[in-house]
Amino acid sequence: MFALLVNVIAAAAAAPDSRFSSTNIFAPASTPARKIFGLSMFVLVVTGVIFAVVAGLLGYAVVKFRGRAADAGREPAQVYGSTQIELAWTVVPVLIVVVLVLATTRVIHAIQDAPEPATALDVTVIGHQFWWEFRYPKLGIVTANEMHIPASDPAHPTPTFLKLLSADTDHSFWVPELGGKTDLIPNRVNEMWLDPARPGIYLGQCAQYCGTQHAKMLLRVSVDQPPDFAAWVQAQQRAAVQDPRVVAGKHVFESTSCINCHAVSGTPANGRFGPDLAHLMSRATIASGAAENTPANLRLWIQNPDAIKPGSLMPAMKLSDADLDAVTAYLETLR
């Protein structure tokens, strides 16, 4: 009932724009999320019953045993306790806990100890202040902020297994409809897996406070049908587009400090501190979801990142207007 209520509220407020898709933990779209959902419903029922019984008794007591004027001066029977009652209301909670423990440990093992099938896709997620790096080691892909994974047909599963690392502080990967959250902790490798069957865009964001712009470290997971995913992989594997019309902008990019932080395959730029830009235009947003990927926003971001994400680690590049236009035009060609 509660889940239904929540879903009704969410649906009522839902906007058609996919940027604002629901991030509802009770709308699972992947096996780990579904297992958690099933367990949660069970727990809600159990705790709901406990609440109804105990609150009911409390409410009854408050009404039935209220002091009436007629009773003033007479004390009620001074009862000190009852061993049988104490036993009864100890045994029942213990039994409830036993049941919950069994249900819980089963789901813990099912999710955490699931073996990785040969058909799984491996993605390494590296958390940065305040953006996400995605590497596909077997496919030779490096991208940022928007992760594409193939939809997994339940009959022939092709789940995605993530390794989670951090380049600086603690972060947490949370896309509620795809699974519970797992932290990214420096000097530690964590793992999780997803197997969404339905294609679409799934949103989330960093859940572990990581500094000033923790709030705008958004996540965007694009679950693609296998042919679309293959097409995306091919596009990402290609070297960066070298469009002769934007040579001026490319020159600005390569001769300023951009290349210290950013990488564009096939060019001297091989910095790893910031997102890989080789296929920047394949992403719907920039600054890890903080703004839509439009030329105006891109230009603004390069000119003054604080206007979009104050406290992000991208410095204002202090380029002239002409250089700004040129470099934006160059970046716009990196599909």
Next chain:
Amino acid sequence: MSTLAVPITQTPRSWVLPDRGKVAMAGLIIAESAIFTIFVVAYLFYVGKSLTGPTPGDVLETPVFYTICLLSSSITVHLAGKALELGKQPAFLTLWSFTFILGGLFLFGTAQEWHRLIYEKGLTISTNLFGTTYYSLVGLHAFHVTAGLAMLLAVLIFGLAGRVGEAHSGRIGVLAMYWHFVDAVWVVVFTVVYILGR
């Protein structure tokens, strides 16, 4: 101002409660033990995990002599307390002085070891994980030894001025509890650093 006198209905035959000094010192010892436990856990957790630099096996020398000094000081402080209870002032003062000297020797030994480690072996608190955890744990203990020595000295001075008598044996006993604690911690630290961690 008035109070209701609660009538004496049944007087318990005897009503003896523990000495508050001892209870308080026991509480302090428990609290301090918790702090040391955390430092010991950190030490053990990081054994073998340093990325660089000297390892315990490379640089540590087991401080047997100074350990014997410190542990003997527990015996002398215990005997000093007993002497005071029996009113034997000179014995008390002598044994108390020995306690102070033995404790001081231990501290000197620690200083000597640290000097060797820093200047000959190049191990500082910032060198690697071993350095950080070693100096922190041994240093925390040495800090507690120093605090104990300060209190021992204060009592020694009062004692030499003739101001410590049988009536104070309770408080001396409480201070001795602290000193025994410091020694017990050293047994743990010694085991962890010089035996387990090597």
Next chain:
Amino acid sequence: MSMNVVAIENLQSAKRSWTETLHEWVTTVDHKKLGILYIGYALLFLVIAGIEALIIRIQLMHARNNFVSAQVFNRLFTMHGTTMIFFVAMPILFGFANYLVPLMIGARDMAFPRLNAFSFWLTALGGLLLYFSLLGGNGLYGAGNAPDIGWWAYAPLAARAFSPGHSSDYWTIALLVSGFGSVGTGINIIATVSCMRCRGMHLGRMPLLVWLNLVMSGMILIVVTPLTAAQLMLLVDRYLGGHFFDTQAGGSATLWMHFFWIFGHPEVYILILPSFAFISEIVPVFSRKPIFGYPVMVGATVFIGFVSMSVWAHHMFTIGMNSYANSFFAITSMCVGIPTGIKIFNWLGTMWGGRILFKTPMLFAIGFLFQFLIAGLTGIMLAVAPFDWQLTLSYFVVAHFHYVIVGGILFALFGAFYYWYPKMTGRMLSETLGKWHFWLFVIGFHMTFDVMHIPGILGMPRRIYTYEPRPGWEALNLVISIGAVVQAIAVLIFVWNLIHSYFKGAKAGNDPWDAWTLEWSVSSPPPAYNFASVPVVASRRPVWDLKHPEDPDSRYE
């Protein structure tokens, strides 16, 4: 009913100058005055931290709001949490413990009055240090002022590399200093209860408030000190180049988490046990029955004290521990709910068959019972580790712990204020204002914290200064923020009640509630020496025995 009343002439001299009064308060070692100092100090910080919360709620009223910047918001939530835990909740509970424990055991003061004063002033210094960061936090590097690392100060965010300047150091040192004060209070309470009980008061005859504060004090010794140790390690990292939590040198960020939560989880039990104490004293008196199941209540308390030390990593279910570790902490976390539930049943059993009087203290106690039940149940949800993987680090868990702290602890505290204010000041608080306070606060509390569970379920993480307009988030956050304002108004009414009643409240007399523990046998306020002659007791309710000599408890215990 016959009583021997021992009257001692008023020892206070004629009206003194304000400087003399100030001097008396600043140098006092009297547990009652120190108790009031703790409480007053905490109320001041309650207002400050409450304003911090209101600013946070205004910022979160709308998506993409600009009321405060990201940097200011991050400092606000850090200061709000740190202040509320260390400079509101702990001092106010220590204040009540200080005031009541000696009175309830028939002692004239705490075992170590000077240590008591020292502990208070250390705590006070800690609070000042934390807020001095607003001035001094810039340090040489001009980086930040108030700390902005969250009240857990996770590594490596708290390391020099990610928190330059001195703001994090003010956090560390403020808590280090007040931590020593807390340990001092813990030692003092243990020594007092162990060594200063009046004749006849065996451990099994102590009021539950004394038991609960005793267990709390034992916990303080082994719970606050791990935080002290971890903070010393953090200082070694930040100032001496140490590597305790330096992941670049092979250090572990999760080690800080373990150390912090070994403190952090039992800490909230340190806060809830004294709250249970208030309920355990108020519910019996206003149900006109003794507490149901005293031995079980004591046993459950001790059990909670121990088991709460084994659950800490339920704050770390998402850090990547293996399935066995996660299962272990899920199991222990559910187990600790059992004795806690038993306590609720015993309070219910106390009310059952009683004659309930709905005075303000009891209203808050009843509110506590319903709300703590709900808080405990959402706690069970969080103990179910996979469910926690969704709920933790979101507004669901923020709702859960505010439900415990505001719906539980603060309600119990309000009850305690209305119950013992007459004893401390000799005046009754206004019942009318009390009822306004209660109902407004209940409405505001539920508006905020019931609703707050939902954004968590809808995927809203915590500690974010702004959010995208995801479906439902904005409307819910608006309701939450309005509820906060309603609570603020209720608190203002409460503060006004405290002040106004001090001057105009009805005179209380020794025992306005017809209660049964020793503090009600002395005048309101008690004389400096508490008892003209140290009492001798024969049961758990010595003042009941006095009032009912024909039917004393001592016959039945």
